[in-house]
Amino acid sequence: DTGVSQDPRHKITKRGQNVTFRCDPISEHNRLYWYRQTLGQGPEFLTYFQNEAQLEKSRLLSDRFSAERPKGSFSTLEIQRTEQGDSAMYLCASSSVGGQGTDTQYFGPGTRLTVL
Amino acid sequence: AQSVTQLDSHVSVSEGTPVLLRCNYSSSYSPSLFWYVQHPNKGLQLLLKYTSAATLVKGINGFEAEFKKSETSFHLTKPSAHMSDAAEYFCVVRAWEAGNNRKLIWGLGTSLAVNP
Numbered sequence: 430d431t432g433v434s435q436d437p438r439h440k441i442t443k444r445g446q447n448v449t450f451r452c453d454p455i456s457e458h459n460r461l462y463w464y465r466q467t468l469g470q471g472p473e474f475l476t477y478f479q480n481e482a483q484l485e486k487s488r489l490l491s492d493r494f495s496a497e498r499p500k501g502s503f504s505t506l507e508i509q510r511t512e513q514g515d516s517a518m519y520l521c522a523s524s525s526v527g528g529q530g531t532d533t534q535y536f537g538p539g540t541r542l543t544v545l
Numbered sequence: 546a547q548s549v550t551q552l553d554s555h556v557s558v559s560e561g562t563p564v565l566l567r568c569n570y571s572s573s574y575s576p577s578l579f580w581y582v583q584h585p586n587k588g589l590q591l592l593l594k595y596t597s598a599a600t601l602v603k604g605i606n607g608f609e610a611e612f613k614k615s616e617t618s619f620h621l622t623k624p625s626a627h628m629s630d631a632a633e634y635f636c637v638v639r640a641w642e643a644g645n646n647r648k649l650i651w652g653l654g655t656s657l658a659v660n661p
Binding site: 433 | 565579581586587588589590591594635639648649651652656
């Protein structure tokens, strides 16, 4: 068990470009979450998968954002036509449903996006 | 409705002295509670969790927290602060909603500074 990994760790892009981030969850975790975190704030929920099904999307997730988890393992988060306001840390977490439905989430190191 | 309040946005202690980070929650149901730590430019690490078992929960790095239902509190403590404890700490409650038990409610965070 190597933990949740994310790639890349840092991304600098120009406004209007598309970017894609990858998350590899802890093996056998069936739930995967994406969050966004800006400086000095806690994480904001973006979306969540159970296996390959995307079960919920936050209103924060505009049409420019799309996430996939095609085989129920790794996930990608794509941002199209990036804006400066998209600059943030994008965090991925995974979990599996345990006793009493505790569903403890374990986080990756994050991808820091800077939009110039 | 569920909520979580971290009572201090910043806490400063001297190395070797006790740490107390305060958290109060509101939940209509028996909650699951978590503390996460985030070091600068790093991802979130689970410190400890309460899931309706023992009310005194021991976590990593010498931290512990006590669930007090009568006070709706889940304060984080450590007997002796170390320089490496300087970080942002988040108190989190799992919100139980009809048919949906995965939503995390995040506190705004407490920044812990440890002075030599």
